[in-house]
Amino acid sequence: MLKSFCIKREWCKxxxxxxxxxxxEVLALDAQGKATAxxxxxxxxxxxxxxxxxxxxxxMQIAERED
Amino acid sequence: xxxxxxxxxxxxxxxxCAGCGHGTVLNALVRAIETMGMSRNxxxxxxxxxxxxxxxxxxDVHTLHTLHGRALAxxxxxxxxxxxxxxxxxxxxGDALAIGGNHFIHAARRNIAITALVMNNRIxxxxxxxxxxxxxxxxxxxxxxxxxIDPSFDVVALSVAAGATFVARxxxxxxxxxxxxxxxxxxxxxxxVVEILSPCPTYFGRSNKLGDAAEMLRGFKEDxxxxxxxxxxxxxxxxxxxxxxxxxKPEYCAAYEKIMQKARSAAGETI
Numbered sequence: 359m360l361k362s363f364c365i366k367r368e369w370c371k372x373x374x375x376x377x378x379x380x381x382x383e384v385l386a387l388d389a390q391g392k393a394t395a396x397x398x399x400x401x402x403x404x405x406x407x408x409x410x411x412x413x414x415x416x417x418m419q420i421a422e423r424e425d
Numbered sequence: 426x427x428x429x430x431x432x433x434x435x436x437x438x439x440x441x442c443a444g445c446g447h448g449t450v451l452n453a454l455v456r457a458i459e460t461m462g463m464s465r466n467x468x469x470x471x472x473x474x475x476x477x478x479x480x481x482x483x484x485d486v487h488t489l490h491t492l493h494g495r496a497l498a499x500x501x502x503x504x505x506x507x508x509x510x511x512x513x514x515x516x517x518x519g520d521a522l523a524i525g526g527n528h529f530i531h532a533a534r535r536n537i538a539i540t541a542l543v544m545n546n547r548i549x550x551x552x553x554x555x556x557x558x559x560x561x562x563x564x565x566x567x568x569x570x571x572x573x574i575d576p577s578f579d580v581v582a583l584s585v586a587a588g589a590t591f592v593a594r595x596x597x598x599x600x601x602x603x604x605x606x607x608x609x610x611x612x613x614x615x616x617x618v619v620e621i622l623s624p625c626p627t628y629f630g631r632s633n634k635l636g637d638a639a640e641m642l643r644g645f646k647e648d649x650x651x652x653x654x655x656x657x658x659x660x661x662x663x664x665x666x667x668x669x670x671x672x673x674k675p676e677y678c679a680a681y682e683k684i685m686q687k688a689r690s691a692a693g694e695t696i
Contacts, residue, residue, distance in 0.1 A: 406600075410600050412444060414439075
């Protein structure tokens, strides 16, 4: 479960890798060409964006699921 | 974030182009180090020259930014004098296999416990897109306007033949796999080589009309298969990824220590 999600805008160069590979289309590039979370509620916390980000701009914290 | 402590954040945003795979290698490398809980004090990263070699500027461990192709020679000195340290040498394809080709094969032959990373973007990016020993045939580059005629090295086969005892290949698309391979490579007691396919959208991608960074990563997904996969039998063009060799052989620093002991005792006997 996603606890926190942060994109460092000043580090992001807008390559679009996170946008292209997000399985639930959470991310998009904004008017300045920076990655931004447009529907964070759909995030499944797979971490693919943070792991692939070549700018190390994405950080996320994931909480253990409590069933 | 836990990986922050391994980064020199004051130098960010980094100098690599948008979508450059080298940033993803940095990302995976610090995560691999973080999962092992290594202290910054027990890691030395040594690099040469090129886009890839700028990686040492961004990691907050002991770092040396040395001469083109000679990173492994400097790293050999570091490792021999302080064998207890973990020495990691990130190199580009040109740095490792053209300018540093001799250092590369001889470090492998000695089986010195160094982790050599070949960040393969198939081009010299920093100097404007000249073709490299890993560009391969029939690609466009600044120095090959009518396409290249030089076949590329197979880094895996070359490393195995030269004597490396851990040899693997991964891509910046398969990041979790890369983190796992990097961790095993760093822990390996011997010379380990990890070839990482890393996209250069600015030069290699643009010259060869491979699309943007995401499109180039899709290419890695489509063109690679896990080692030993049946798909490779059907289509030999596919590139295998995974661990090819992982074996034990006498390590160079350990052998050197033994010979030193022998020399000391011989000297003691004569005195």
